[in-house]
Amino acid sequence: MNLLEFQRRMAEDVMRPLTPDFQMRPTMSDGSSTQARAESYIKPNDQLTSFERLEIYNRQYWFRVTEAVAEDYPALNALLGDTIFSRLILEYLKENPSTSFTLRNLGSKLPQWLEAHPEFANRRQDLTLDVARLEWAYVEAFDGASLSPLMASDFTFLTAESNLRLQPHLQLLDLKYPVDELVLAVHQETSRRDIMSNAVSERKQGSKVRLPKMRRSPIYLAIHRYENSVYYRRLDHEAFLLLIALQNGRPLGSALEAAFVQSSLSPEGQAAKIQEYFSHAAELGWFCKQAENEG
Amino acid sequence: MPANRFNGFSEYGVGIGLRVPHYDHIFAEQPIVDWFEIISENYMVDGGRALEILDQILDRYRVVQHGVSMYFGSAQPADREHLKRLKTLTRRTKTPWLSDHLCWGSVDGRYTHDLLPMPYTFEAVRTTAARIREVQDFLEIPIAVENVSSYAEFHQSEMTEWEFLNEVVEAADCGILLDVNNIYVSSQNHGFDPFEYINSVPVERIAQIHVAGHSKFEKYTLDTHDHPVLDPVWGLYARAIERTGPTATLLEWDDNIPSFNEVHSEALKANQYLESSTPPAIPGAVVSSNVTEAVHP
Numbered sequence: 001m002n003l004l005e006f007q008r009r010m011a012e013d014v015m016r017p018l019t020p021d022f023q024m025r026p027t028m029s030d031g032s033s034t035q036a037r038a039e040s041y042i043k044p045n046d047q048l049t050s051f052e053r054l055e056i057y058n059r060q061y062w063f064r065v066t067e068a069v070a071e072d073y074p075a076l077n078a079l080l081g082d083t084i085f086s087r088l089i090l091e092y093l094k095e096n097p098s099t100s101f102t103l104r105n106l107g108s109k110l111p112q113w114l115e116a117h118p119e120f121a122n123r124r125q126d127l128t129l130d131v132a133r134l135e136w137a138y139v140e141a142f143d144g145a146s147l148s149p150l151m152a153s154d155f156t157f158l159t160a161e162s163n164l165r166l167q168p169h170l171q172l173l174d175l176k177y178p179v180d181e182l183v184l185a186v187h188q189e190t191s192r193r194d195i196m197s198n199a200v201s202e203r204k205q206g207s208k209v210r211l212p213k214m215r216r217s218p219i220y221l222a223i224h225r226y227e228n229s230v231y232y233r234r235l236d237h238e239a240f241l242l243l244i245a246l247q248n249g250r251p252l253g254s255a256l257e258a259a260f261v262q263s264s265l266s267p268e269g270q271a272a273k274i275q276e277y278f279s280h281a282a283e284l285g286w287f288c289k290q291a292e293n294e295g
Numbered sequence: 296m297p298a299n300r301f302n303g304f305s306e307y308g309v310g311i312g313l314r315v316p317h318y319d320h321i322f323a324e325q326p327i328v329d330w331f332e333i334i335s336e337n338y339m340v341d342g343g344r345a346l347e348i349l350d351q352i353l354d355r356y357r358v359v360q361h362g363v364s365m366y367f368g369s370a371q372p373a374d375r376e377h378l379k380r381l382k383t384l385t386r387r388t389k390t391p392w393l394s395d396h397l398c399w400g401s402v403d404g405r406y407t408h409d410l411l412p413m414p415y416t417f418e419a420v421r422t423t424a425a426r427i428r429e430v431q432d433f434l435e436i437p438i439a440v441e442n443v444s445s446y447a448e449f450h451q452s453e454m455t456e457w458e459f460l461n462e463v464v465e466a467a468d469c470g471i472l473l474d475v476n477n478i479y480v481s482s483q484n485h486g487f488d489p490f491e492y493i494n495s496v497p498v499e500r501i502a503q504i505h506v507a508g509h510s511k512f513e514k515y516t517l518d519t520h521d522h523p524v525l526d527p528v529w530g531l532y533a534r535a536i537e538r539t540g541p542t543a544t545l546l547e548w549d550d551n552i553p554s555f556n557e558v559h560s561e562a563l564k565a566n567q568y569l570e571s572s573t574p575p576a577i578p579g580a581v582v583s584s585n586v587t588e589a590v591h592p
């Protein structure tokens with residue numbers, strides 16, 4: 001067994017799912033004994049068998065990765081409760097192991113994954129999805145890139161053909177429930193920690209927070225960073241459509257058309273709205289210069 | 296060694312890890328701290344508060360980068376994107392040296408995010424040394440490799456852990472971040488004499504030392520970094536300092552983090568050993584009755 005074969009074997013063992021009560025499984029998926037497998041490369045000592053030594057790493061792995069994802073989704077945890085949430089995180093991670101040197105991205109596919117797994121949504125699929133999407137948008141807004149913004153004075157040079165780039169940290173969501181209230185309530189109770197540390201991991205349970213009642217009522221939300229804090233800002237439908245069109249690379253003229261295609265506002269009303277959007281965007285630094293090679 | 300080519304010829308004293316719960320205290324009180332160690336990965340982000348905080352810290356303090364995901368012992372090549380981001384950060388911090396662990400943790404693009412122990416084989420020596428050289432050449436700063444705590448030993452191993460460490464650092468021509476707590480934890484788990492380990496390490500390559508707290512369970516000892524340094528670890532530290540002379544020392548406290556002052560004063564306990572040691576170290580010298588006791592348990 002060369003070094004690569006050794007590492008493949010041990011990685012497979014370390015990342016193998018645990019039993020429901022967080023012990024190492026006695027058998028592998030092909031039915032063969034984990035004990036025999038552990039003995040094939042790990043020495044026992046006078047205190048621990050090969051199995052028990054491997055189990056330390058197997059458990060550590062699952063504690064570490066589940067904790068990393070759970071930290072990004074405290075509101076989802078509060079909404080679903082500890083039992084369902086823990087199962088959801090485990091199932092998600094079985095299908096989406098880490099493929100990056102940083103734990104920062106480990107939960108990135110959770111909203112998408114949840115869409116395909118309504119069984120975890122507690123019969124409130126739309127609400128659950130909204131919360132998950134908003135919590136991941138928070139992560140992106142928290143440490144996404146920030147480019148030098150366009151000033152109000154730059155806007156005088158804009159034409160219908162201009163391409164406006166949005167700040168990479170700015171996230172846009174259309175949500176079926178006003179989950180900004182729910183997520184804010186939970187996030188105020190939980191503090192963020194470093195992404196990675198030298199410490200071994202322990203199992204932690206989510207804190208109990210009283211959740212605001214949620215009734216279906218669509219909102220459009222911008223999640224953005226301003227002076228290093230993340231804010232949620234509700235948008236009207238037209239502003240949302242405009243920003244989405246710009247984010248998709250449509251030139252300004254066409255983006256404005258998309259924004260007001262179904263609008264009942266008069267041309268004057270639309271002009272006033274556009275004025276308002278641009279002054280807010282300038283204030284918050286949402287538009288930025290195109291990178292040189294992007295034209 | 297006080298200042299050597301493995302720590303960029305710097306003479307750093309006692310530092311602590313820069314951790315989120317201490318930010319407010321650091322900015323409000325501006326305490327005197329010799330240096331901070333940062334976990335590189337927490338600042339390898341595109342933007343946001345972490346980088347702004349780091350810049351403010353860099354204005355006032357000396358910072359050294361410590362990584363947890365380079366996996367020098369991995370059988371497969373380093374991730375170029377990771378290396379590029381790391382280099383960008385080293386330019387920002389101007390870290391005089393950079394440390395990461397003598398371990399592995401990923402294979403075929405899957406990451407365990409753990410510091411997994413190596414099989415101590417000659418093949419692993421060659422692979423690991425080549426990887427350290429590659430990273431050192433790319434980053435253009437001195438690299439120090441840190442010994443990890445381990446809970447397993449392998450049938451494949453052809454040498455002891457300290458022989459493996461010595462072989463790797465000689466072949467890679469790199470420095471050592473000697474974690475005396477990790478030596479203690481592993482000695483408890485594998486039944487070796489930790490002083491034999493410390494006595495065999497090439498002192499001229501020691502760039503930095505880590506001390507930390509650990510937890511003892513019924514059948515094994517875990518590297519938890521969640522409370523003060525225990526006496527046997529200070530004993531090993533004393534012996535290490537006796538051999539090396541004053542060396543940059545850092546206390547790791549990563550979980551159940553108490554107040555800044557509590558962490559800092561725990562770290563500053565290292566000064567009683569550092570102040571009584573004489574550079575260059577005279578091997579076997581009796582520097583104080585306190586230390587003598589610890590050295591000869």
Ligand SMILES: [Fe+2]
Binds near residue numbers: 441
């Ligand atoms: Fe360490």
